[in-house]
Amino acid sequence: MSEQECYIDHEHPLLEEDSFCFSCTPEKECFTACCYDVNLVLMPYDVVRLKRRLNMRSDEFLKRYTSVHVGQGSGVPVLTMNMERNSFKCLFLEEGKGCSVYEDRPGACRTYPLARMIHRSVDDQITVRHYVVREPDCRGFEAGARHSVKEWIEHEGIAPYNAMNDIFSELLQAKNEAGVGSLNADQIEQFYLGCYNIDAFRDFFLNGPNLDRYMEDPQVIERISQNEDALLEYAMRWVKKKLFSGCSCVGCKAF
Numbered sequence: 001m002s003e004q005e006c007y008i009d010h011e012h013p014l015l016e017e018d019s020f021c022f023s024c025t026p027e028k029e030c031f032t033a034c035c036y037d038v039n040l041v042l043m044p045y046d047v048v049r050l051k052r053r054l055n056m057r058s059d060e061f062l063k064r065y066t067s068v069h070v071g072q073g074s075g076v077p078v079l080t081m082n083m084e085r086n087s088f089k090c091l092f093l094e095e096g097k098g099c100s101v102y103e104d105r106p107g108a109c110r111t112y113p114l115a116r117m118i119h120r121s122v123d124d125q126i127t128v129r130h131y132v133v134r135e136p137d138c139r140g141f142e143a144g145a146r147h148s149v150k151e152w153i154e155h156e157g158i159a160p161y162n163a164m165n166d167i168f169s170e171l172l173q174a175k176n177e178a179g180v181g182s183l184n185a186d187q188i189e190q191f192y193l194g195c196y197n198i199d200a201f202r203d204f205f206l207n208g209p210n211l212d213r214y215m216e217d218p219q220v221i222e223r224i225s226q227n228e229d230a231l232l233e234y235a236m237r238w239v240k241k242k243l244f245s246g247c248s249c250v251g252c253k254a255f
């Protein structure tokens with residue numbers, strides 16, 4: 001890897017209609033260089049897409065492909081994708097071919113060379129800005145085709161990832177607003193269950209005995225039983241309510 005650092009062009013925020021020049025093709029000499037030694041943070045929806053792609057349960061996927069780091073001070077568990085031990089290659093990279101999970105690759109792999117940042121005001125107004133990220137070894141900016149941010153989001157299938165990431169960011173915002181400090185071990189377990197381990201959440205919430213399910217609208221239970229994406233949305237909001245709403249009812253306290 002180059003000695004140069006990755007650079008985010010904070011000086012030039014892009015709106016949806018703004019454009020940038022970039023092309024990533026197998027002909028580029030750097031092809032797949034970005035799939036080595038990468039600090040790839042996985043978001044809740046990344047896990048759901050990848051474990052479905054691999055036809056495995058989320059707990060199995062998490063154990064085999066990810067590491068967890070608990071944020072110092074926040075106590076929030078953060079997932080990163082494991083790389084191959086000796087080569088530091090992404091476990092989903094097939095030499096000479098490319099990404100073996102391309103249609104379900106993580107949001108960060110789709111969004112590059114853009115970074116999406118959202119700002120949520122106290123009255124819940126959201127402002128979205130995109131920024132160009134320049135990895136030093138990336139040749140994608142040389143003779144790159146012009147795209148608007150909107151076109152890039154559509155072409156790379158980023159919208160469902162953004163929608164789920166916004167719900168996750170609501171959850172983190174609620175933590176900040178509630179003034180909750182570092183999460184304790186039980187809270188970390190609940191956070192991990194609802195945000196990352198969707199099959200274990202399904203076992204616990206839909207199939208096990210718990211008060212929350214009996215208190216929920218049967219139509220909601222029907223919907224989340226049949227649709228895994230809806231279950232993930234529900235699970236993240238369950239974490240928010242459970243840990244950061246300040247509610248002390250029996251349902252919120254029971255786990």
Ligand code: SF4
Pocket residue numbers: 023024025028030031032033034035112137138139140141
């Ligand atoms: S152009 Fe950039 S994104 Fe594409 S393969 Fe090369 S390093 Fe990766």
Ligand code: SF4
Pocket residue numbers: 034035036038040090091092093094098099100101102105106109
């Ligand atoms: S998931 Fe695919 S695109 Fe992303 S780093 Fe791994 S091989 Fe590369």
